[in-house]
Amino acid sequence: MSVDTEAATAGVERDTMMFHGRCYCGEIEFKFPRATIGSVVHCHCNSCREWTGGAFLTGLVTKTLPTYTRGQPATFQKKGVFATKCFCKTCGTQIGNLYPPASGFGMSVLLGVVKENREFTTVQVQCHCQITGKAPWIDVSADRVQQVAGFPAPTG
Numbered sequence: 001m002s003v004d005t006e007a008a009t010a011g012v013e014r015d016t017m018m019f020h021g022r023c024y025c026g027e028i029e030f031k032f033p034r035a036t037i038g039s040v041v042h043c044h045c046n047s048c049r050e051w052t053g054g055a056f057l058t059g060l061v062t063k064t065l066p067t068y069t070r071g072q073p074a075t076f077q078k079k080g081v082f083a084t085k086c087f088c089k090t091c092g093t094q095i096g097n098l099y100p101p102a103s104g105f106g107m108s109v110l111l112g113v114v115k116e117n118r119e120f121t122t123v124q125v126q127c128h129c130q131i132t133g134k135a136p137w138i139d140v141s142a143d144r145v146q147q148v149a150g151f152p153a154p155t156g
């Protein structure tokens with residue numbers, strides 16, 4: 001696993017540790033086990049850049065879908081785009097990308113909506129994916145992680 005937290009080393013079994021997320025207004029809350037995280041990626045595709053309004057999307061790619069404990073996200077599927085966008089219809093917070101079952105992925109949860117993100121001692125990104133779609137003003141040459149043209153293969 002590539003996500004370490006203080007809690008994970010404080011007597012909590014790493015694979016049974018739960019991560020929690022929520023939107024800005026609190027209408028959507030969810031949880032997912034640490035063990036379901038397959039990778040952490042920076043996605044540079046045009047769709048992710050437009051959707052987040054940033055240079056790239058940083059996501060925890062899960063093998064399964066999170067369990068929603070409050071509310072359900074709204075979804076949007078743009079024609080010709082691989083993933084379905086999940087977001088809060090009240091405040092607009094982006095929750096993540098939902099992937100087709102045949103992909104081998106569950107969801108890419110945006111790191112910023114995960115409550116425990118402030119407790120991470122390290123977040124090791126496995127790769128910059130969709131690197132051919134990278135904004136020209138972003139320099140990843142000094143970054144020592146893998147750079148792939150597409151999306152990384154599912155792990156585990």
